[in-house]
Amino acid sequence: MSTVLIVHGGRFGQSEKIANQMRKVLEGAGHSCDFVPLTKTTTPDPARHQAFLLVTSVRYGYFDKNAYRLIENNRAWLEQVPAQVVTVSLTARKPEKRDPQVHSYTKKFLEKSGWKGRVEVVAGALEYPRYSLFDRLAIQLIMRITNGPTDPSVTIEYTDWEQVDKAAAAFAAEL
Numbered sequence: 262m263s264t265v266l267i268v269h270g271g272r273f274g275q276s277e278k279i280a281n282q283m284r285k286v287l288e289g290a291g292h293s294c295d296f297v298p299l300t301k302t303t304t305p306d307p308a309r310h311q312a313f314l315l316v317t318s319v320r321y322g323y324f325d326k327n328a329y330r331l332i333e334n335n336r337a338w339l340e341q342v343p344a345q346v347v348t349v350s351l352t353a354r355k356p357e358k359r360d361p362q363v364h365s366y367t368k369k370f371l372e373k374s375g376w377k378g379r380v381e382v383v384a385g386a387l388e389y390p391r392y393s394l395f396d397r398l399a400i401q402l403i404m405r406i407t408n409g410p411t412d413p414s415v416t417i418e419y420t421d422w423e424q425v426d427k428a429a430a431a432f433a434a435e436l
């Protein structure tokens with residue numbers, strides 16, 4: 262049985278919620294997990310961790326630069342252990358966008374980071390009431406362009422939990 266380092270990025274808690282669901286599946290399969298936020302200094306401990314999971318979200322087209330930093334600084338280790346990245350975004354609310362080679366943000370992330378491990382593209386949540394005025398207007402604009410909801414009172418969780426459980430189970434089976 263492995264000890265998995267689970268790192269969650271994001272700002273509004275959806276990446277953390279997805280990471281936590283995956284933690285439950287991994288623990289249910291008998292693995293243990295260290296569950297930590299993504300920061301500038303997040304680093305695996307090769308003496309302790311035998312696998313790696315990163316869940317992080319898209320914000321204005323970009324992933325947290327700490328995700329790139331973590332991958333760059335630990336590349337040799339990451340290429341030796343089972344490793345999974347989960348990208349969280351609203352564009353992934355459309356199932357046809359969940360192919361990493363179709364989902365433009367994930368495709369760019371893979372190219373830029375040189376990530377070689379598993380990849381899952383998962384839909385996040387739309388939570389207008391929690392956004393600042395600027396963020397709300399920006400997200401409303403994106404939603405208008407992509408035919409999504411623009412009502413500012415709306416909260417919708419698009420995350421497909423079956424997809425999340427399946428990805429976690431496939432990862433658990435590799436450990």
Ligand SMILES: Cc1cc2nc3c(=O)[nH]c(=O)nc-3n(C[C@H](O)[C@H](O)[C@H](O)COP(=O)(O)O)c2cc1C
Pocket residue numbers: 270271272273274275276277317318319320321322323349350351352353384385386387388392396400
């Ligand atoms: C300010 C802001 C900018 C966002 N930008 C994008 C974006 O460019 N593309 C996209 O697909 N989703 C975008 N999203 C959607 C988030 O990825 C989604 O809400 C996700 O669930 C957030 O995860 P978190 O709670 O872990 O931060 C944005 C959300 C916010 C609040």
